[in-house]
Amino acid sequence: MKVTLAMKPAAKWFIPIEAESIVPKNFLSGTDLRVWRGNRELRLDEVFSVSVEGDADRAEDVEVVLSGDTFRLKRVGEYLDAGKITVLGGIGMHCGNFMSGGTIEIHGNADGWLGREMAGGTIVCRGDAADYCASGYRGGRKGMKGGTVEVFGRAGDFLAESLAGGTVIVHGDAGDMTGAEMRGGTLVVHGDCSRPAANMKDGSCYVYGTARGMIPTFKKIGTVQHDGRTLIRFSGDLANRGKGNLFVKGYEYLD
């Protein structure tokens, strides 16, 4: 089953829409769903032109395609466990929160908190991801616990904060505090980033570019060969009695 949701132009396009109901399994029982815009609850067809092709009796067989100006659409795919969501443009904050299975593919950019605290499944973002991509939430001890997030553009600050499991790959640069408070999992940044893996406890963080503002409480171990690259291996964060591994191509300490 393929559900296509084309965003209708709205007069107040700038008001965010809370769309946690947009999850493939909800469409198995029809398209009579509700979303909130500001303090008003709206029917799905008031916001989107809805079209359905085919039918399905398992969430795995449902694909939801979002098109139009969806950058203000929040919480799409929250608690996703099966099926696929394809976003042709950009997507708003908190896309794929807590997801445990299924796939989300975003062709444009993603706003903050993409895949926050996810436990499984796959997110592919072909554009850039904003801050707190694949991270935990305020005060929480564990962030993302499993699954895969792959970003082909750049990522913002606090990428994979409190990462506890799973894999995060960013093909461009990442921002400040990349992999802060990591306690497990694997983080790979193909470009540069700043202050990687601060206060990490465990897990592996790879920076194929230059780590700027390198944290001084990491112990240099030596060089290793990884994926055809020569990387410098550090262990830490000693300030947190950490046993994590940080691999960087190049690094600069703060002056």
Add this chain to the structure above:
Amino acid sequence: MTELLVKNACVIDPLRGINGETMDIAIRDGKIVEEVSDAAEVIDARGMLTLPGGVDSHTHICGTKVNFGRYMSPEDMRAGRTPRRGAMHATSGYSVPTTYGNSYRYSVMGYTTLLEGAMAPLEARHTHEEFTYTPLQDTMANTLFDGNWAILEAIRDGDVKRVAAIIAWTLKAVKGFGVKLTNPGGTEAWQWGKNVSCIRDPVPYFEVTPAEIIRSIVEANELLHLPHSVHLHCNNLGTPGNYSCTLGSFGLIPDLNEKRQTLYATHVQFHAYGGSEWKDFCSKSEPIARFVDMRPQIVMDMGQVMFGRTTTMTADGPMEFNLYRLHHEKWSNHDVELETGSGIIPVIYRRKNLVNSIMWAIGLELALLTKSPWQCLLSTDNPNGAPFVKYPEIIGLLMSKRYRDAEFATVHPDTESRVPLPAIERELDWHEIAVMTRAGAARALGIQDLGKGHLAPGADADVAIYPLKIDEVDPSAEYQKVIDAFSRTEYTIKRGRVVARRGECLVHGSNATLWVAPKVSDGYDMGKDPDFIEKFDRYYTVRMSNYPVQEEYVTRNRRIETEAEL
């Protein structure tokens, strides 16, 4: 004039010696009366268990410390969310909920009076402001005096009357209720980066020992004729082998008061540990309970630990630092100028953990081994041992050996060799639970004469009606029914109004704060003492004239005047 008649209530009112009598309770204008007119509104209790409103004699619900617990743990606010409904505000939080969250949840459990366990005098305004938004319970604040410089100096000079005068001035200024000592001397030593190991260790600079602090302040407390006794959190909290220090502190206390105890020792579970290190950590609840049995001048509360997530918060700064070194998690540390300090750490108590399992057992043992329920009250030191919403489960555990055994089977397997709990057969009865949760707490706080903790004519009409018939339920076997009933009253009546019904709070309410103003002679008025004023102006960051809490901070206040021997 509003009248209410509660009919066919099965009343347990320990302070009046009533144990399971079916009777009517007449209420007029917020007070219990002999009888009411025929026009009175009638509630038919249909034989349900009816108790005086609950009194929590030690909880942390309001003030800077609690609020910093909220700041530190935004993740806590993801639990316990309830939307706005009727008269109820939205709430959130589990171990450190919003003030409304605290108030509603206590009210639904039948609690109508709360004592905030520790208020730093300098930060009293914050506590009183949060009291205002804890609308369904009357509140009191224990005031911290453990590291007060002026008092430490007076103790060094051996001047107990001056100690009493400083306490009198401060209580009146900050609208406090009782005297709290938290790790006496230890928190002051912490300001020098140190701690005291037990009651004979001198505090740096002041060169007084915790033993001298405890004894002098106990004497001063009785000179002032305060309603409550000194409220002591002993030295050395949470360290293996600390029970000997606890016994040493208890041994310092003479019997000075006929009406109530001379010392209230709080959260004794945390002070009843044997062993010399964590490896041989074990329960020493038996010697503590035996010691308290022989001394009517001591009342304690359990400080029960229940498994799960919570937040520890105390004025005992050095102890929280030790906890931080153990857990290596979030930690906050706070210094309150010339008075005290504090620390906060979120923790998780786990069944899989041997130390946590032993702690869980010790609290229950204290309650079961102490002969008189008047001497061991029910508490979790909310939220340190567990959030107060766990009280019904604790009642279930105390009333049912079968429930205890079932729970014991799930804790760390080595616990059995370290604690006496499995051998204890005692099951508390309804009367004993009523003592531990209201009558005993009211008597220990010295507020029964103010109409708290009983249902005699003239008392405040605070009543809790639980959906349970005591002659039909066998608590030993049907403990789940007991837990359910104590979790949700049929009616909670506060000051003559039904404030909660079957889990819903029905009114906005408005709380009353009880505070104490001891009357002292002019010569002992610290507000006119040149030395005190000079020290104040020199060392405090606030002017002495700005220090007292103004009347507008206590909306409905009940000022208790005592005649001091000064």
